[in-house]
Amino acid sequence: MRTQGALAAGALLVGAACAASTPPGVVRWDISRRDRRQELARLGKRADTYEEVITNEEMRGGYFATCQIGTPGQDLTLQLDTGSSDIWVPASTAQVCSRRGDRGCSFGSFNPDESETFEVVGEGNFDISYVDTSYAKGDYFTDVFEIGGAVIQNMTMGLGSDTDINHGLVGVGYPQNEAIVGTTQSLRSMYPNLPIQMVNEGLINTAAYSLWLNDLDASSGNILFGGIDTKKYVGELTRIDILPTIEDIRTSFKVYLTSLQAVSASGKDTLTSRKFPIPVVLDSGTTLSYLPTDIAQQTWREVGAIWSDQLGNAVIPCKMRTSKGYFSFGFAGPSGPRIKVGMDELVLDLTSGPAPLFTSGKYSGEEACRFGIQNFTSAPYLLGDTFLRSAYVVYDLVNNQIGIAATDFNSTESNIVPFPSLSAHIPSATPAPDQAQATEKPSFTTPAYAAKSGFLDLNAPAPESGDESAASGLGPVFGAGQMAVVGLTMVLTMLGSGLFVLL
């Protein structure tokens, strides 16, 4: 996500698919998941430090895809980000691209001198920075941009002549969040960004797209501009309203999270927060999810995750990924849609090498992983890829709504339905009932933790749907005292870099 009262950045790298067999009015772009760790491993180069791996993985993990820019087309692999709104590419002359080996721009860079159609439209006007403080600066330019077999003749993009990021991004958020609007502090400087320009050039009927990230274990998903794919989700597709940032202006895909339940073999716990209803931004550019500390700590307690001061992250024994327990995220009030996120999507590797081991504390000797729900101090909170993989999400920038349903993991079937016209509502989707109730503040009660032991019994199946009459559990496994920060020492064995001991 771009800075501007925002938090984490990250990104989905969108890769261009070859021309897909899609009906007119939709453009499909296949994306593949890649993270910094894999990138480093792929290039046979070890990470310099553990810190860097953590930071990069968090901020730069994501989904990538290929596109062609200019005439003749130059191939670039870019990261897809719903949390920012500009397309930008590193210039081939940028210093970051002249570094040797994988430190340079291995995903491609753009050479304006080799494009006959390149035109500068805003000299020195492009200046973007992301929440992890990385940045890109240079000119705004227009050129031909080709994705997924669709050709956009006149696309405005940023040229990163001065940047510390070695690959470009495709921001598909609201034009109101373009970097130029932040620079000039004026909405009058907005230009038609990718979803808008695709409408302007007649490629799609309305400014909307659907994102299917697929399973953590699968390497790819896709973004479908101008349509939905009814075979990529199960159950109902429900429309909920996107919240404005100020007055009537929307700058991010922010919705209210109105409930969170932990469901496991021993029952269901309803988690609570003083921050309900919690404004959360659906940000494909962020790897993890970030919730207010009170409720994040409850999720940790459910699954036995512990806070590591050294890593600044909640960590969990890797074996917990086989737990059958899941969290159920509720939106738009009591009768709104709910999305289940299983533990297999919430336990992530910390490094590309062998997993680090806990060397002290109650998990001593066990493999350590990162937990997919972390805490953050202030709004807006974020639902990143650890949440989004379990959801099929349609972003409708014209009606300011998202459509959300449970994803159909690994679906190989396809039934694409285009939006029929500009400002048409999301096809096949029904509005969430009683959305007004989403703003109600529930009374705060302490969760019972009745069901906590269920997450820890790895062989016990979780009930299919959360039964309101939560079964009485086996009692808390950890005393309240252990919710406090647990000091932890990890021994890290990294690819080719020997042994690190973090204090």
Ligand SMILES: *[C@@H]1O[C@H](CO)[C@@H](O)[C@H](O)[C@H]1NC(C)=O
């Ligand atoms: C290309 O787009 C820019 C920015 O929207 C606009 O100013 C310019 O007139 C367009 N050029 C053509 C040839 O349509």
Ligand SMILES: *[C@@H]1O[C@H](CO)[C@@H](O)[C@H](O)[C@H]1NC(C)=O
């Ligand atoms: C999806 O496919 C991946 C890779 O083939 C596999 O590891 C994973 O278990 C599958 N997920 C589901 C939910 O079937």
Ligand SMILES: *[C@@H]1O[C@H](CO)[C@@H](O)[C@H](O)[C@H]1NC(C)=O
């Ligand atoms: C997250 O929780 C930990 C443990 O309670 C705390 O030390 C840390 O400051 C919190 N981080 C944020 C950003 O609130």
